[in-house]
Amino acid sequence: MKKYDVIIIGGGGGGYYTAEKIKEFENSKSVLLIEKESIGGVCLNIGCIPTKSFISTAELIENFKNSERFGIKSSFTPDYLKIFERKERIVKILQRGLYKRLLSKNIDIIFSKAHISSESVVETENGEKFEFKNLVIATGSKDSQIPSLLFDGETILNSRDVLSLKELPSSVVIVGGGVIGCEFATYLSIFGCKVTMVEIFDSPLSTLKNSFIKDNAKKILQKNGVKFIGGKSVLSFDSTNKRVILSDKEEIFCDKVIVSVGRKPFCDLELEKLGVLKDKNGFIITDKTKRTNNERVYATGDVTEGPMLAHKSYYDGLICAKNICGIKTERIDYTFIPYSIFTLPPISHSGKSEDELKSEDIEYKVLKASYAENGRAASYEARAGEVRVFLSNDDKILGADIIGKDSDILIHQLLPFIQNGIDFKLLKESIFIHPTMSEIISELKLY
Amino acid sequence: MKKYDVIIIGGGGGGYYTAEKIKEFENSKSVLLIEKESIGGVCLNIGCIPTKSFISTAELIENFKNSERFGIKSSFTPDYLKIFERKERIVKILQRGLYKRLLSKNIDIIFSKAHISSESVVETENGEKFEFKNLVIATGSKDSQIPSLLFDGETILNSRDVLSLKELPSSVVIVGGGVIGCEFATYLSIFGCKVTMVEIFDSPLSTLKNSFIKDNAKKILQKNGVKFIGGKSVLSFDSTNKRVILSDKEEIFCDKVIVSVGRKPFCDLELEKLGVLKDKNGFIITDKTKRTNNERVYATGDVTEGPMLAHKSYYDGLICAKNICGIKTERIDYTFIPYSIFTLPPISHSGKSEDELKSEDIEYKVLKASYAENGRAASYEARAGEVRVFLSNDDKILGADIIGKDSDILIHQLLPFIQNGIDFKLLKESIFIHPTMSEIISELKLY
Numbered sequence: 001m002k003k004y005d006v007i008i009i010g011g012g013g014g015g016y017y018t019a020e021k022i023k024e025f026e027n028s029k030s031v032l033l034i035e036k037e038s039i040g041g042v043c044l045n046i047g048c049i050p051t052k053s054f055i056s057t058a059e060l061i062e063n064f065k066n067s068e069r070f071g072i073k074s075s076f077t078p079d080y081l082k083i084f085e086r087k088e089r090i091v092k093i094l095q096r097g098l099y100k101r102l103l104s105k106n107i108d109i110i111f112s113k114a115h116i117s118s119e120s121v122v123e124t125e126n127g128e129k130f131e132f133k134n135l136v137i138a139t140g141s142k143d144s145q146i147p148s149l150l151f152d153g154e155t156i157l158n159s160r161d162v163l164s165l166k167e168l169p170s171s172v173v174i175v176g177g178g179v180i181g182c183e184f185a186t187y188l189s190i191f192g193c194k195v196t197m198v199e200i201f202d203s204p205l206s207t208l209k210n211s212f213i214k215d216n217a218k219k220i221l222q223k224n225g226v227k228f229i230g231g232k233s234v235l236s237f238d239s240t241n242k243r244v245i246l247s248d249k250e251e252i253f254c255d256k257v258i259v260s261v262g263r264k265p266f267c268d269l270e271l272e273k274l275g276v277l278k279d280k281n282g283f284i285i286t287d288k289t290k291r292t293n294n295e296r297v298y299a300t301g302d303v304t305e306g307p308m309l310a311h312k313s314y315y316d317g318l319i320c321a322k323n324i325c326g327i328k329t330e331r332i333d334y335t336f337i338p339y340s341i342f343t344l345p346p347i348s349h350s351g352k353s354e355d356e357l358k359s360e361d362i363e364y365k366v367l368k369a370s371y372a373e374n375g376r377a378a379s380y381e382a383r384a385g386e387v388r389v390f391l392s393n394d395d396k397i398l399g400a401d402i403i404g405k406d407s408d409i410l411i412h413q414l415l416p417f418i419q420n421g422i423d424f425k426l427l428k429e430s431i432f433i434h435p436t437m438s439e440i441i442s443e444l445k446l447y
Numbered sequence: 448m449k450k451y452d453v454i455i456i457g458g459g460g461g462g463y464y465t466a467e468k469i470k471e472f473e474n475s476k477s478v479l480l481i482e483k484e485s486i487g488g489v490c491l492n493i494g495c496i497p498t499k500s501f502i503s504t505a506e507l508i509e510n511f512k513n514s515e516r517f518g519i520k521s522s523f524t525p526d527y528l529k530i531f532e533r534k535e536r537i538v539k540i541l542q543r544g545l546y547k548r549l550l551s552k553n554i555d556i557i558f559s560k561a562h563i564s565s566e567s568v569v570e571t572e573n574g575e576k577f578e579f580k581n582l583v584i585a586t587g588s589k590d591s592q593i594p595s596l597l598f599d600g601e602t603i604l605n606s607r608d609v610l611s612l613k614e615l616p617s618s619v620v621i622v623g624g625g626v627i628g629c630e631f632a633t634y635l636s637i638f639g640c641k642v643t644m645v646e647i648f649d650s651p652l653s654t655l656k657n658s659f660i661k662d663n664a665k666k667i668l669q670k671n672g673v674k675f676i677g678g679k680s681v682l683s684f685d686s687t688n689k690r691v692i693l694s695d696k697e698e699i700f701c702d703k704v705i706v707s708v709g710r711k712p713f714c715d716l717e718l719e720k721l722g723v724l725k726d727k728n729g730f731i732i733t734d735k736t737k738r739t740n741n742e743r744v745y746a747t748g749d750v751t752e753g754p755m756l757a758h759k760s761y762y763d764g765l766i767c768a769k770n771i772c773g774i775k776t777e778r779i780d781y782t783f784i785p786y787s788i789f790t791l792p793p794i795s796h797s798g799k800s801e802d803e804l805k806s807e808d809i810e811y812k813v814l815k816a817s818y819a820e821n822g823r824a825a826s827y828e829a830r831a832g833e834v835r836v837f838l839s840n841d842d843k844i845l846g847a848d849i850i851g852k853d854s855d856i857l858i859h860q861l862l863p864f865i866q867n868g869i870d871f872k873l874l875k876e877s878i879f880i881h882p883t884m885s886e887i888i889s890e891l892k893l894y
Contacts, residue, residue, distance in 0.1 A: 013881075048882045049822045056826040057517045060510055064521060067511075070504045071529030074511060075522055082518030090825045097820055310881040340880050348880070373544055375496045376855075378537045379503040408823075409856050412885035413863075416877040422869065430863040433787050433795070434460075434757040435495045438859035 005029040006324060007122050007132040009114045009269065012041015013313035014301020015138035016102060021321030023105045029325070031107045032130055034114040034122065039099050041140055042302075043310040045091060046160045051183045053087040055342045058190040062224075062344055069381050078191055080168040087163070116270040120296070134296055134324050135274070137284060138313070141263040141302035148236050149175065149259050156237060156257045159184075169193050169255040173244045175234045177204030179341050181260035182217060186343050189225040196252055197221065198244070202230040205341070207262075210353035212388065213341075216403050220343045265303045279305070288330040290320040298324065306334045336419050340408035345385060348411040351399030351418045357390055364390045364398055367444040371404045374443070375435040380405060387440050389414070395424045406437055413441050452476040453771060454569050454579040456561045456716065459488015460760035461748020462585035463549060468768030470552045476772070478554045479577060481561040481569065486546050488587055489749075490757040492538060493607045498630045500534040502789045505637040509791055516828050525638055527615040534610070563717040567743070581743055581771050582721070584731060585760070588710040588749035595683050596622065596706050603684060603704045606631075616640050616702040620691045622681045624651030626788050628707035629664060633790050636672040643699055644668065645691070649677040652788070654709075657800035659835065660788075663850050667790045712750045726752070735777040737767040745771065753781045783866050787855035792832060795858040798846030798865045804837055811837045811845055814891040818851045821890070822882040827852060834887050836861070842871045853884055860888050 006022055008015045011033050019031050038045045057078070067074040102109060112124035123129050143158040145151060151158045157165075159180055168191055174181045177199035189195040199206060203214040204221060218228055233247045234257075243251045265282045276292045276299075277285050284292060284299040291298050298320045301313035312334065319331045338350035357364045371377040371385030385404020392398050397418045402411050417427050432442045453469055455462045458480050466478050485492045504525070514521040549556060559571035570576050590605040592598060598605045604612075606627055615638055621628045624646035636642040646653060650661040651668060665675055680694045681704075690698040712729045723739045723746075724732050731739055731746040738745050745767045748760035759781065766778045785797035804811045818824040818832030832851020839845050844865045849858050864874050879889045 043881070044822070049826070052823055052826040052882055056828075057519065060514065060517050060519060063507055063510060064514075064519070067507060067523065069533065070507050071526050071531075071533050072504065072507060072511070073524045073526060076511075076514065077520045079518050079520060084518075086516070086518050090822075094820075094822055094825060101820075311878055314881070315878050337878060338880050340883065373541075375491070375537075375541055376499060378541060379496070379499040381503075406853065406856060408880060408883045409853060409885050412879065412883070412888075413859050415879070416860075416874045417863075419877045420873045422873070426867045426869070427863045430866045431758055431762050431784060432859065432862070433785050433855060434490070434761070435499055436787065436855045436859065438856050441859075 001121070001129050001131050003030075003131040004032045004108075004133070006134045006136060007032045007034065007130055008136040008138060009034050009122065010041065010138035010140055010301070010303075011035025011039045011109070012138060012140050012301060013043050013310040014140065014303070014316055015041070015136065016098065017314045017317035018136050018138065018300055018320050019102065019107045020105060021318050022324055023107060025321055025325040025327060027106075033102065033107055033109045034124065035109065035111055036113040037111075038095060039102070039109070040095050044094055044098070046163050048310055049091055049094060050087050050163045051180075051187070052342060053090045054083065054187040055183060055344065057083050057086070058187040059344055061190050066381060080191060081166060083191070084166055114269065116273045119274055132296075134298065136320060136324075137267065137269065137276070137292075137297065137299040137303060138301045139267040139269065139303050140265075141308055142266040143259070144262045144264050146175070146259055146261060149234065149257060151259065155239060156259060158259060162258055171254045172196070172256045172258055173198060173234065173252055173254040174258045174260055175244075176259065176261040177201070177206060177228070178260055178262055179205065181258070182221060183342050184258055184260065185221055185226045186224055190344070195225070196227045196229060196254065198229045198232055198234050198246060200231070200233050204228065208353070209355050209359075210349065210401070211355055212353070212401055213347055213349060213403070217341065217343060217347060220345065220347070220403075224344060263302065263308050267303050288319075289323040289328075290316050290331070291323065307337050307339065309337060309339055312337050332419070338411060338415055340411065342408070345382070345403065345405045346408045348402045348407040349400065350411060350415055351397060352390065353399055353401070354388070354390060357398060362398065363393060365393070366390060366447040368447045369440050369443040369445065371440060374437060374440050376437050376439070377405065379435070385440075387444060389424070389444055391424055396421050397424050410437060410441065413438060448568070448576050448578050450477075450578040451479045451555075451580070453581045453583060454479045454481065454577055455583040455585060456481050456569065457488065457585035457587055457748070457750075458482030458486045458556070459585060459587050459748060460490050460757040461587065461750070461763055462488070462583065463545065464761045464764035465583050465585065465747055465767050466549065466554045467552060468765050469771055470554060472768055472772040472774060474553075480549065480554055480556045481571065482556065482558055483560040484558075485542060486549070486556070487542050491541055491545070493610050495757055496538055496541060497534050497610045498627075498634070499789060500537045501530065501634040502630065502791065504530050504533070505634040506791055508637050513828060527638060528613060530638070531613055561716065563720045566721055579743075581745065583767060583771075584714065584716065584723070584739075584744065584746040584750060585748045586714040586716065586750050587712075588755055589713040590706070591709045591711050593622070593706055593708060596681065596704060598706065602686060603706060605706060609705055618701045619643070619703045619705055620645060620681065620699055620701040621705045621707055623706065623708040624648070624653060624675070625707055625709055626652065628705070629668060630789050631705060631707065632668055632673045633671055637791070642672070643674045643676060643701065645676045645679055645681050645693060647678070647680050651675065655800070656802045656806075657796065657848070658802055659800070659848055660794055660796060660850070664788065664790060664794060667792070667794070667850075671791060710749065710755050714750050735766075736770040736775075737763055737778070738770065754784050754786065756784060756786055759784050779866070785858060785862055785865075787858065789855070792829070792850065792852045793855045795849045795854040796847065797858060797862055798844060799837065800846055800848070801835070801837060804845060809845065810840055812840070813837060813894040815894045816887050816890040816892065818887060821884060821887050823884050824852065824887070826882070832887075834891060836871070836891055838871055843868050844871050857884060857888065860885060
């Protein structure tokens, strides 16, 4: 039986990143990565990357629509199948790159479902057994379902189904206004599909404690042609007449229904053989070093608590790898985990929201800056946008929102300052290049 | 005679920014700004902003050209006059915004040429006299000329002339491969003008001590259709046959000649009345507080030594304003001043170049990262790009080059770290958002 220092189950962000970091910290450790499907997990194959591929095409279409303002007469026809094929190509290229990179770091990879054979042995589908000193469980998450709208892969779709569509539906109802739903709504609507979003709450992104972002997300979706219906739920789908029936009996015709009501942790391993415990929501319980109650077993990524974001999984992987390699470290509070929502324009946030600061009675100052006064933004006709930064009395950044073109890049100017508590003045008073969008940060003023 | 605490001559970046900062630090100080032409100076009226307006349109045209790769069939016709009018509109909007902002801060503004009447009095064209406690000279710079190719505003053009063209020339020869020449070459070529750049040295940007950037600038210009002729000079222009004659007698037909051989300081004030001294190149001599040899007189921006960049002028203005308001401070070494060259894609740099580190015998480590592995760059089909960071042995950033899409924003993640000597690890190990272009910085690896 082959022995490994570390076996990792799950080749997504939580898994492969842990593998890479272990090799970086202690190259002599032998590492086996077992993946049942495609390397890269949800993010690379059926999440962040495919959606960003579609969103970049949608951004191009939006720019083309505005070309007259730039002095260019134009006509254009999006070909959905080609857009889809580009998405497939991008995923394949990144997948191959990642696979080669892992092999080059002497990480062994087996494509198989994994089973827990005993407290120190993992078995693959063909019966091969591998012994481990440490095990990392990174089995990820899956789409949540609604009992009255079970996924059928044809008409009632989960996110994997949506990203596999080879034809653009003429109309969809998106059930749920979460991040994934917002990104689907954005590109489908811009591609020419009639999109209705139905959400129980008044605005999309209802789980966020950030009314500024929620209000703006709604406006942005509507600007991009999405019909938003708040305060209602979808009761059922009438497949004969192709209509969804809402809680107030309103009926909406649609080609397809996309159910996007969040994700839940996924792990079908025989955890009892390891004595590893889950919480009531199905998350594997870990401490701040990402170790489970079994001291040889760690867990990272979506299968553990926290925001289901690829970079949260990487961060888990870093913490886990360090601890496996004897570098003692604890994860910081997950409220530091930043995020971007890739609507058009994108919405980005880090740290505490203004609502959280208020409800937690934390003293803060508000600084604001508008895209409208920035010369580079003007050159892009991207004057609609705003930066808000919340500062403590001793000039540490407590939180920040940016909505507007390139906010996903711009927010990174703030991140190391937020995460390391570096004085905001060192950022604000540094020399910025003129004329750049980055200067918006230098224009922040007390409000 | 009206008295002011501070009179500033010149309403460009060096002048208006000084005015704003003085009001910020000590609102009770009375400030008069005298501008002979348009508020905003070269940068806003005939420099950074108009060129960026054209470059953003050029970027859109490039997107149209690449649209098939994104799955979009398109056709487009740039209308140069409309492109020009958009430029005018953007300049007007920003000019108005700036003017209103200055007035709202109770800065008095007079549009007039200024004269030094005596050692404490300035006079405007209509004979009105104003007394000052402190004077700031911010009279800027102008295009350098070549005796054999004197500007005529019709065929032999300076940068102001180029930006005023209401018709796209069918062909131009650009004499000189500096930053301004590179930006003109980029957009004119993409708009459909046949561009030949003639430069005495082997590559454009010859004054930079940065061979990495110089080599890449040449490739980028050529990719954008510019014909680059290195190692030759332009002897003269034969206006009858519309040909420039090169040093080796080669003749190139062209509609217009753009002479872009740098800028020189401009100041036609009667400095002898103030006893203020210039150096042999015409720069007003200042110390590190931006004070001239006359202790009541300061000078900022292009009329003083250093890189002729708007943000260098702002920085001068900040230092000058602080010292006028009694906040003692000195400017840092200008080698810290970062810059972007807005070719397509843009080129950005800060700190020392690798050539400088070598020639100054400074020990350094090289970290590199490629755009090719970044998922978000893939979504934009922007895989051609590279980041290079030079680190000291104690992990301070000595310098950085970024070439590729959005490098002008991305470099800002590094700037406060370079300028304040903050440990690079705090940046590298922070949590980046996935999938973003910013992650390229997190992928930097020892080379």
